[in-house]
Amino acid sequence: xxxxxxxxxxxxxxxxxxxxxxxxxxxxxxxxxxxxxxxxxxxxxxxxxxxxxxxxxxxxxxxxxxxxxxxxxxxxxxxxxxxxxxxxxxxxxxxxxxxxxxxxxxxxxxxxxxxxxxxxxxxxxxxxxxxxxxxxxxxxxxxxxxxxxxxxxxxxxxxxxxxxxxxxxxxxxxxxxxxxxxxxxxxxxxxxxxxxxxxxxxxxxxxxxxxxxxxxxxxxxxxxxxx
Ligand SMILES: C[S@@+](CC[C@H](N)C(=O)[O-])C[C@H]1O[C@@H](n2cnc3c(N)ncnc32)[C@H](O)[C@@H]1O
Numbered sequence: 001x002x003x004x005x006x007x008x009x010x011x012x013x014x015x016x017x018x019x020x021x022x023x024x025x026x027x028x029x030x031x032x033x034x035x036x037x038x039x040x041x042x043x044x045x046x047x048x049x050x051x052x053x054x055x056x057x058x059x060x061x062x063x064x065x066x067x068x069x070x071x072x073x074x075x076x077x078x079x080x081x082x083x084x085x086x087x088x089x090x091x092x093x094x095x096x097x098x099x100x101x102x103x104x105x106x107x108x109x110x111x112x113x114x115x116x117x118x119x120x121x122x123x124x125x126x127x128x129x130x131x132x133x134x135x136x137x138x139x140x141x142x143x144x145x146x147x148x149x150x151x152x153x154x155x156x157x158x159x160x161x162x163x164x165x166x167x168x169x170x171x172x173x174x175x176x177x178x179x180x181x182x183x184x185x186x187x188x189x190x191x192x193x194x195x196x197x198x199x200x201x202x203x204x205x206x207x208x209x210x211x212x213x214x215x216x217x218x219x220x221x222x223x224x225x226x227x
Contacts, residue, residue: 037148
């Protein structure tokens with residue numbers, strides 16, 4: 001069965017969150033970037049506005065802006081209720097309340113929606129799914145995964161993660177993944193086997209502490225490069 005919109009709860013992060021999660025320096029932001037599973041994040045819209053070179057790939061881009069907007073509206077209150085309920089699992093330093101978080105996420109998603117039509121025409125939003133990316137080898141300098149790989153460890157196997165990361169390494173020179181926690185707030189059980197398998201396939205991995213922490217204890221990213 002194919003991907004359907006009711007399988008996804010759209011929740012998009014901002015440009016500044018991406019910069020902080022992936023510790024993106026000025027030189028990184030000049031590179032050809034692929035965002036895998038960017039969904040309704042505003043990173044693509046904002047980086048493109050700043051003159052960056054980015055493509056985002058996600059199965060939701062097979063739907064129209066109106067369909068995605070409708071799904072955001074239909075799931076927003078549920079996400080907010082869950083955040084209130086699980087308040088203690090998050091760090092409220094930078095974003096002080098659930099309400100402000102909701103506003104920041106909605107602003108990011110509105111920014112994405114306003115950019116989606118023209119961005120799709122320009123080839124910046126591509127409908128596609130890991131672990132088979134619709135790009136030629138080494139099309140990008142860097143491939144990112146924010147809040148998809150490792151987060152859904154209960155739903156996606158270690159084998160899926162290895163295949164997805166190898167395909168990201170096929171189309172790019174370097175991969176960065178954030179966070180390394182699963183939805184339960186614990187370190188992904190897949191990380192050791194994924195690192196081991198990638199080492200066997202000729203890649204070196206490093207876990208790096210970053211300045212971004214919202215999910216409590218979630219302030220590490222995985223960097224993968226050819227050995
Ligand atoms: C929690 S959202 C994260 C959105 C964005 N990266 C962010 O951090 O704000 C997860 C995204 O992964 C996308 N997704 C689901 N299955 C995927 C797959 N097989 N390959 C790539 N993306 C996928 C979903 O459509 C959704 O947009």
